[in-house]
Amino acid sequence: MDLIYTLNIIGTFVFAISGALTASEKKMDAFGSAVIALITALGGGTLRDILIGSQPVGWLLDPNYLYTVLAALAFSYFFKKWIVKLTRTMFLFDTIGIGLFAVLGMQKTLSFGLSPAIAIMMGAVSAVFGGVLRDVLSNRVPLIFRKEIYATACLAGATLYYGLTFTRLPENWSIWIAIVVVMGIRILAVRRGWGLPGIK
Numbered sequence: 001m002d003l004i005y006t007l008n009i010i011g012t013f014v015f016a017i018s019g020a021l022t023a024s025e026k027k028m029d030a031f032g033s034a035v036i037a038l039i040t041a042l043g044g045g046t047l048r049d050i051l052i053g054s055q056p057v058g059w060l061l062d063p064n065y066l067y068t069v070l071a072a073l074a075f076s077y078f079f080k081k082w083i084v085k086l087t088r089t090m091f092l093f094d095t096i097g098i099g100l101f102a103v104l105g106m107q108k109t110l111s112f113g114l115s116p117a118i119a120i121m122m123g124a125v126s127a128v129f130g131g132v133l134r135d136v137l138s139n140r141v142p143l144i145f146r147k148e149i150y151a152t153a154c155l156a157g158a159t160l161y162y163g164l165t166f167t168r169l170p171e172n173w174s175i176w177i178a179i180v181v182v183m184g185i186r187i188l189a190v191r192r193g194w195g196l197p198g199i200k
Contacts, residue, residue, distance in 0.1 A: 004175065008104065009068050011097030016041035016072035017083060018094065019134050024080065026138050036134055037073050041065070043130035048105050048122045052112050091190075092183075098127040099182030102154035103161045103175050116162050123158035124151050149189035152196065157182035 019040025023033035042059045049057035059065035076083060105126025109119035128151045135142040161178035169177075188194065 003172075004100070004104070007096065007100050009064065010093060011100055012041045012065055012068045013072045013075075014093040014097055015130055016069040017076050018131070020073050020076035021080070021083065022134055022138050022140075024076070033076075034070075034073055036137060037076075038066075038069050039137065040130045040134040041069050041072070043133040044101060044126045044128060045105065045130075047129050048109070048126045051125070052109050052114060052122060054108065054112065058108075095183045095186045096179060098150075098154055098186070099157050099179035100175075101127040102158045102182060103178050106158045106161060120155060120158040120162060123161075124154040127151075127154040149185060149194055149196065153182045153185035153189070156185055 016037040019037035020033050022040070023036040026032075028036065042065060045059065046057045049055070102123040104123075106119045106123030108126075109122040110116070114122075132142040157178040160181050161174055164174035164177060165171075167174070
């Protein structure tokens with residue numbers, strides 16, 4: 001199991017926990033929690049695959065993703081109080097996850113022969129739209145529609161990764177640099193209260 005695949009599984013696990021905790025806050029039952037966890041973890045990649053015509057969608061070809069979501073659901077049920085105390089750690093894994101998913105989503109889109117601009121958009125879709133679906137189904141305003149910088153960080157990371165593909169850097173280095181940039185933008189945006197201006 002290579003490093004990127006391992007990080008992908010970890011990102012899926014963290015996103016699924018995020019969905020499970022949201023469902024818990026909304027007093028959903030076990031089935032509702034499972035649906036929200038699954039959508040949060042795999043919704044972005046599923047939407048990307050549907051849009052670019054990748055059939056069947058990625059997680060249907062690898063049951064480890066489904067097992068990861070189920071494990072995250074059980075973990076959230078038994079260790080909810082402990083997880084809530086690890087807000088900063090969860091934020092860090094979430095930030096790594098969106099950076100990784102943005103880059104991997106872009107890679108897959110480019111492999112289908114689509115344009116770089118579309119690939120960058122699909123990278124952002126992979127990273128954030130699971131959270132959008134989670135928030136919509138939980139009757140919350142999605143994070144990307146609020147002032148906080150989130151999807152913008154993914155777009156920046158995906159764009160940087162595409163630029164780095166024209167250099168002589170090893171691919172793994174390019175991936176890690178793009179992920180670090182996404183993390184840096186997200187962390188600074190949260191700490192300093194950065195946000196995009198709204199229409200007045």
